Amino acid sequence: MADNETMMFKVEKDNVNEAKDILLSIYHALKEKGYNPINQIVGYIMSGDPTYITNYNNARSMVRKLERDELLEEIVRFYLDRQASPEKDR
Numbered sequence: 001m002a003d004n005e006t007m008m009f010k011v012e013k014d015n016v017n018e019a020k021d022i023l024l025s026i027y028h029a030l031k032e033k034g035y036n037p038i039n040q041i042v043g044y045i046m047s048g049d050p051t052y053i054t055n056y057n058n059a060r061s062m063v064r065k066l067e068r069d070e071l072l073e074e075i076v077r078f079y080l081d082r083q084a085s086p087e088k089d090r
Contacts, residue, residue, distance in 0.1 A: 018065070018066065018070075019066055019070045019071055019073070019074035020074055020078075022062045022063060022065065022066060022071070023041070023071060023074060023075070025057065025059060025062055026041065026053055026059045026062060026063055027041070028057075029053075029054055029056045029057040029058075029059035030053070030054055030056075030059065032056065032057070033054050033056050035054065040052045040053060040054075041053075041071075044063060044068070045068050045071060045072055048068060050063060050064060
């Protein structure tokens with residue numbers, strides 16, 4: 001492939017739903033334990049260190065089920081869907 005061609009990246013639909021469910025579960029577990037969920041999730045995605053995620057409610061095990069790029073892809077999708085459709089869920 002030439003340097004000027006755009007590569008395609010595709011995530012399976014099942015992985016998207018799983019990533020969403022896992023992110024929400026992790027978010028709630030971190031919040032319940034008194035952590036700032038956004039900071040902790042960003043720390044995990046940036047570093048790959050699962051200790052940013054609490055063991056509470058099995059959150060750390062859940063986050064290890066997915067690759068970090070799958071979690072990031074779900075976050076970007078959610079954000080851009082909201083920005084592209086401002087009337088959606090507001």
